[in-house]
Amino acid sequence: MNSTTDRARIARQRTPLNRSQIVGFWGAWAGWTLDGMDSFIYALVLTPALTELLPRSGYAATPGNVGLAGSILFALFLVGWGLSFIWGPLADRFGRTKVLAGTIFTFAIFTGLAATSHNVWELGIYRFIAGVGIGGEWALAGTYVAESWPEDRRKMGAGYLQTGYYAGFFLAAALNYTVGVHFGWRAMFLTGAVPVVIAILVLLRVKESEKWQKAEAGSAPKKPLREILGPAYRRRTWVACALLTIAIIGLWAGAVYEPSAVIQLATRAGMAKGDAIKTASLATGLLSIATILGCLALPPLAERIGRKKTLAIYFAGMAVSIAGAFGWAFYLPNGLAPFIAWLFVLGFFGGNFALFSLWLPEQFETRVRATAFAFCTSFGRFVGAGVNFLLGAAVLHMHTLGVPVALTAIAFVIGLFIIPFAPETKGEVLPQ
Known part of the structure; x- marks a missing residue:
């Protein structure tokens, strides 16, 4: 009886985290929070920003033109994300922390500059470069936490990080509810410059991961991109790319169009424009809370039933x-x-991204881990x-x-057939 109790107590113990x-x-x-805030600011201010900038660019601010221009600008933003590899x-x-600080600095500066846009072309350029910075933050933050946290805590660390x-979505919604409603879209973009402070903190206060230091000290000159596309890693690299592609399609289809959908439904229900915008902000906050819950629920589930089954459950939930x-x-x-009730469900299963923060580092060795994470995303x-x-x-x-x-729900159904080709890493330690 006592031995069983002792084993349970030991199982509950976790390696304490040091200050670093x-x-x-x-x-x-x-950095990841402000990254999310920065990303979602665009979705929230899309209509008012383009309504002002399109006439200055020689185009009428019709609903159709606003929708098309918004999609083109967002596509440019995603291309910037893509170049973040x-x-x-x-x-x-050169190490995780220096480059992580560089990504934060890049997206913060160019988000702030978006507030100075005189036409849609300038806004497009600023959002493109901001996308390059934003896109790199997840890969480097996920890699850093996986390498720096103790083995028995890094799985939940991935959930906490995500x-x-x-x-950040919730913060953007709160800012839109207060700053955006009263001071407009330019003020919203200016708030996106705040992460510069975080970049300086990361650069000055955060130590490099020991795993990277050891790998760097003992490794020969390498070409990590060629290695992850070579025979040893090729299959898991392309399977991870496919699964992340599906997750990204679903995230942005739902998240980018969610505020516009809520505004349309609220207007249809008889709400004034200001009230409809506030309702969209509240719905975004609910979506964010649900996704946070999904992120926290995922690591224990992945440890219990495995990475592949967990992703299948979350993908099925996204499709529905x-x-x-x-x-x-x-x-x-x-x-x-x-619609708002369904948003809560969509948000919870949108927490599937936490699995990639946990799973991708487990599939690649330290010397190529950041490259693999960045390439797949x-x-x-x-x-x-x-x-x-x-x-x-x-x-x-x-x-x-x-x-x-x-x-876009079809993409998640396709994903269910791709998941079996991925490696199962449940119970395995992070490879050195």
Whole structure:
């Protein structure tokens, strides 16, 4: 009896985190939070920004032009995200913390500059470069936490880290509810410059991971990109690319069009413009809270039933909730409340991204880990940029955003057939 109790007590014990690991985590988490805030600011201010800038660029600010221009600019942003794979080899060569600070600095500066835009072309350039910075933050933050935290805590560390991105969504919604409503879209972009402070903190206070230091000290000159595409890693690299592509398509289809959908439903229900915008902000906050819960629930589930089964559950949940929200609730006569209820479900299963923060580092050795993480995430963003452009064209052609977004649920169904080809790493330690 006593021995059983002792074993249970030992099982509950976790290796304590030292000061460097704690400071490093919060630096990475804060960067990822402000990354999420920065990403979602665009979705929230899309309509007012383009309504002002399109006439200055020689185009009428019709709903169709706003929708098409918004999709083109977002596609440019995603292309910038895609080019962020450049950060991975840099991090494998020069270290995680210096390059992580560089990504934060890049997206913060160019988000702030977006507030000075005089036309859609300037806004597009600023969002493109900001995307290059934003795209690198996840790969480097995920790699750093996986390498720096103790083996018995890094799985939950991945879940905790991923909550930051959706806390950023919540922060963006709160800012839109206060700053955006009263001071406009330019003030919203200016708030995106705040992460510069976090970049300085990361650079000065966070120590490099010991795993990277050991790998760097003992390794010969390497070409990490060539290695992850070589025979040893080729299959898992391309399977991870495919799964991340599906996750990114679903995230941006749901998240980018969610505020516009809520505003349309609220307006249809008789709300004034200001109240409709506030309702969209509240719905975004609910979506964020649900996603944070999904991120926290995922690591224990992945440890219990395995990585592949967990991702299958989350992908199935995404397919059902996207179809339910945009394909069904959006078209109900009084669809606002049902749509928001479906958003909670969609948000929870949107926590599938936490699995990649946990799973990708387990599939690659230290010397190529950051490159692999950055490459796999960037590949999906390139495809996501194309899908987003097609979505914008479909919305313009069909004069509705519900059906085109609902059709992205098909991607998650395809994902269920790809998951079996991925490696199962449950119970394995992080490879050195």
